[in-house]
Amino acid sequence: MKIKIILLSLQIIILLFTKTSNSQEDFNYIEVSHNLYVITEISGGNVAFLVTKKGIVVVDAGSTPENGAKIVSIIKSVSNKPIKYLILTHFHGDHINGIVGFPRDVKIIAHQDLSKNNDLFNKKNLDNYINNVLPGYLVNLKLQMGLIENKESEEFISLKKDYETNLEYFEDIKNIKLREPDIAFENFYRFRIANERIMLEHPGPGHTNDNILVKFSNHNVIHMGDLIFNKMFPYTIEEHGVDIYTWVKILDDLYKENIYTVIPGHGEIGEKIILKEQSDYFKTLAQKIERLKKQNLSLDQIIAICDIMDHDLKGNEDQFKENIIVIYNQLTTSKVDWWNF
Ligand SMILES: [Zn+2]
CATH class of the missing domain: 3.60.15.30 (Metallo-beta-lactamase domain)
Structure with a gap:
């Protein structure tokens, strides 16, 4: 024990x-x-x-x-x-x-x-x-x-x-x-x-x-x-100042720039598309959480419903739950309109 x-x-x-x-x-x-x-x-x-x-x-x-x-x-x-x-x-x-x-x-x-x-x-x-x-x-x-x-x-x-x-x-x-x-x-x-x-x-x-x-x-x-955590779940730690909303904006802005090669913090080196993939992961998850939140589901219920298999990511699986919690809290406190990207 x-x-x-x-x-x-x-x-x-x-x-x-x-x-x-x-x-x-x-x-x-x-x-x-x-x-x-x-x-x-x-x-x-x-x-x-x-x-x-x-x-x-x-x-x-x-x-x-x-x-x-x-x-x-x-x-x-x-x-x-x-x-x-x-x-x-x-x-x-x-x-x-x-x-x-x-x-x-x-x-x-x-x-x-x-x-x-x-x-x-x-x-x-x-x-x-x-x-x-x-x-x-x-x-x-x-x-x-x-x-x-x-x-x-x-x-x-x-x-x-x-x-x-x-x-x-x-x-x-x-x-x-x-x-x-x-x-x-x-x-x-x-x-x-x-x-x-x-x-x-x-x-x-x-x-x-x-x-x-x-x-x-x-x-x-x-x-x-x-x-960027390429093709794996990103680390999101609230007390370290994580901000998913700004993170998505950063990725979307960079995606418009003239970039050929992206070196992620973790995972394989990729082309520009990996910026979009990371952004899309956050958007998809955030939109789902927002939808469930509007149905008055609790955080625990939302965690139970969100299926890790919906996301084509491998590695840091323990972070999936943390990702949900961070997004849920940010939706609650900042009242960001996640649909408006
Ligand atoms: Zn780090």
């Missing part, structure tokens, strides 16, 4: 401190445009890097210090230019916890609220994770292992593997430390490096209140951070 409770805590916290059970796996990277690469996710968000004559620009830092160091080593295997800038798309740990793996002199760019959010949410969670959750989990695993007589059994081997992975993870996350951004902006930040133009925008709150998107203007490629 105790294990179950701890596992539940792990699930809640996993967004901020993603487990590295796959830490031994190799990362993959692909070139999505000339000199613009994406390291596809293993245990954190998708990381992009652009190689220019004057240095390298990276978007997002990976989920742990070890993860960040691995990202840097992959970048070094592609180019010996210095890493000049590290752009952080938002404050969630699976995008920023790898910062300490980066060179000390890299310039960090983020939204002005990222540090505040990190203090408010990440620090408390990290302390709790390091001081309580993970040590408790490890002690429990040890106890369970002690109860098994046959040390060759599958059950024992599986517990031992879990123990070793989490012990390694425990040591890794003790090194997590956010560095204050060198450049923090409110709405827009644009810069050039060599002949490349990089445009950063905070389009309003969507996934979080500090989410930014990164436009590689010479390439018509955009890194969306977690404003």
Whole structure:
């Protein structure tokens, strides 16, 4: 029973401190445009890097210090230019916890609220994770292992593997430390490096209140951070400032722009259509919830009626219920006309 409770805590916290059970796996990277690469996710968000004559620009830092160091080593295997800038798309740990793996002199760019959010949410969670959750989990695993007589059994081997992975993870996350951004902006930040133009925008709150998107203007490629979860259920956490209405507007506005390739925070890289798919998911769900709400159904009844199978998404299934709750609450409090897009 105790294990179950701890596992539940792990699930809640996993967004901020993603487990590295796959830490031994190799990362993959692909070139999505000339000199613009994406390291596809293993245990954190998708990381992009652009190689220019004057240095390298990276978007997002990976989920742990070890993860960040691995990202840097992959970048070094592609180019010996210095890493000049590290752009952080938002404050969630699976995008920023790898910062300490980066060179000390890299310039960090983020939204002005990222540090505040990190203090408010990440620090408390990290302390709790390091001081309580993970040590408790490890002690429990040890106890369970002690109860098994046959040390060759599958059950024992599986517990031992879990123990070793989490012990390694425990040591890794003790090194997590956010560095204050060198450049923090409110709405827009644009810069050039060599002949490349990089445009950063905070389009309003969507996934979080500090989410930014990164436009590689010479390439018509955009890194969306977690404003896109491609073909999976998006994370929606009310206390992190999620705003589905604005999120849909952001996606619909971007869909009109001249974009070829979309790098999502999570999931596979796609074409512009994935912006519309994410928007359509929210609209379809919101319209259904609004219809049921008008029939005076309670939130619990609505949750029971909404069918996850109506949506062609796989991954983060536990977020479907959260998506419904967030939309229901936003419909209740902001009285937005969801039909009027
Ligand atoms: Zn996120």
